[in-house]
């Protein structure tokens with residue numbers, strides 16, 4: 128087996144000091160393989176978002192080592208982490224986080240803008256990504272003109288347009304109704320299968336977590352359980 | 361990347377049109393003031409210089425009464441006399457011309473047309489002394505001057521009014537009660553810096569003017585044109601000595617006449633304009649500074665309002681410098697729009713004023729570029745701190761921002 132895509136060894140994240148010290152992560156040991164689809168669950172305050180921020184290189188551990196594809200990402204400076212995010216990681220948020228008054232296509236183009244891709248190629252790739260998430264013909268709609276499910280599809284298109292290795296989704300269906308939630312999950316599964324895209328997703332709902340190959344439960348800043356759903360093909 | 365940022369900036373400015381406009385007022389007013397002041401100042405200086413050149417270089421002007429400075433009241437005194445004039449014309453060395461003149465505003469009539477004109481009685485030295493040539497005809501001859509003949513030379517305004525495009529020579533016009541034959545046409549001098557039509561004039565021999573128009577033998581003004589290369593101050597000192605002698609001013613008494621050196625008047629007016637331009641420029645500079653602070657303020661607001669947007673951009677891979685550039689460009693575009701508006705407004709004001717005061721409209725490309733560049737730079741300088749603040753945001757905090 129090749130090296131894992133992500134690995135946490137003895138990762139701590141500590142906020143505050145003295146009386147107010149909070150250990151958001153308290154010695155996390157974790158490895159995630161390339162192409163895996165992982166759901167992270169656990170009660171509020173258990174450290175899920177903190178772990179996601181570290182995985183996404185938005186944040187660094189206070190102690191311990193976080194490695195992304197063999198790179199010691201916890202030791203990288205701000206600029207190198209920005210490069211790493213831009214090259215390898217796509218984000219999908221609960222609140223979609225699209226730029227307001229900006230068309231779907233422009234939103235999707237954004238990661239490519241920062242990668243210096245020429246505008247014609249950018250446009251073509253954005254349209255292809257929108258097509259992939261089933262939004263053909265909506266490229267000139269602004270977020271205000273799209274439903275929640277459609278907005279989340281735009282966000283997914285934006286996350287995959289740069290062909291990342293890893294897709295991070297913090298409660299991607301948290302704002303959607305059941306039918307829409309399952310559609311989004313089907314889309315993520317398809318992307319995971321066809322592009323060998325590694326997906327790490329936080330969710331509170333068991334039926335959403337059931338889409339994943341592997342379920343992690345966080346408790347008090349530690350991984351409390353780790354179960355793999357083995358499907359027979 | 362830069363074009364991307366410019367496009368974003370323009371979108372942002374358009375979205376907040378009213379706010380952007382209000383923010384820009386400081387810059388607009390500052391730049392407009394600078395441009396208007398400098399353009400008007402340059403025009404005025406040019407006009408003054410041109411007027412002085414028209415007056416004649418090295419011109420010294422004698423009038424009766426003590427001079428209390430330009431525009432100040434003249435203390436009444438004995439008028440200048442034929443004797444004063446003769447003394448100067450006989451005994452001044454190193455001068456081109458000495459001329460005596462008297463003037464009055466009088467009604468001039470030809471056929472059914474009439475005009476209120478400045479009528480001057482003088483001699484043939486007047487024309488070289490005042491650097492004034494004829495476009496056609498001739499100046500007075502000796503016998504006409506001695507006899508005070510009924511002949512006159514007219515300015516272009518009078519000629520156009522009475523004769524249109526036709527030749528005025530040989531026609532007889534009436535000046536007050538006196539009929540006189542036109543023998544020459546003066547070249548046009550245009551309007552003076554004080555808005556006076558210098559071409560609405562009629563010239564006649566001094567003797568004719570004294571007898572038929574003024575009814576007295578007084579002389580109002582004596583013009584002395586110094587020779588090139590001779591210091592006017594030297595001529596002026598000599599003139600003052602001669603006049604005190606001729607007018608029998610007691611040794612301990614003040615002069616009862618004044619000699620004005622037009623070169624000095626020109627210099628004084630030019631330096632006054634320059635000083636005024638400089639002062640107004642400083643005021644404009646302060647308003648540009650205020651405009652810059654306005655830009656800084658609005659950019660801070662913009663960065664705060666768009667914290668979440670910055671968070672999204674940072675999360676998906678924007679670097680600090682991308683965010684910095686985006687907001688710097690926005691501030692610069694904003695202030696450059698202000699600068700451009702200010703330039704146009706300033707040129708408009710200067711053009712209007714130039715037209716109203718009939719001074720030349722002389723916009724300077726250099727000043728326009730400098731004002732525009734300076735205002736863009738103000739945006740860059742005052743936009744830097746807010747932009748840096750945006751660029752330094754923590755993406756996690758920024759994403760959580762509501």
Ligand SMILES: Nc1ncnc2c1ncn2[C@@H]1O[C@H](COP(=O)(O)OP(=O)(O)O)[C@@H](O)[C@H]1O
Nearest residue numbers: 142149150151170171172173174175176177178
């Ligand atoms: N920036 C922060 N400053 C202080 N405490 C924080 C910060 N971020 C998270 N925490 C704390 O860390 C713990 C874990 O938070 P988080 O990872 O957001 O939990 P979850 O996403 O599982 O609800 C919580 O107790 C939270 O209050």
Ligand SMILES: [Mg+2]
Nearest residue numbers: 172175176177
């Ligand atoms: Mg959370």
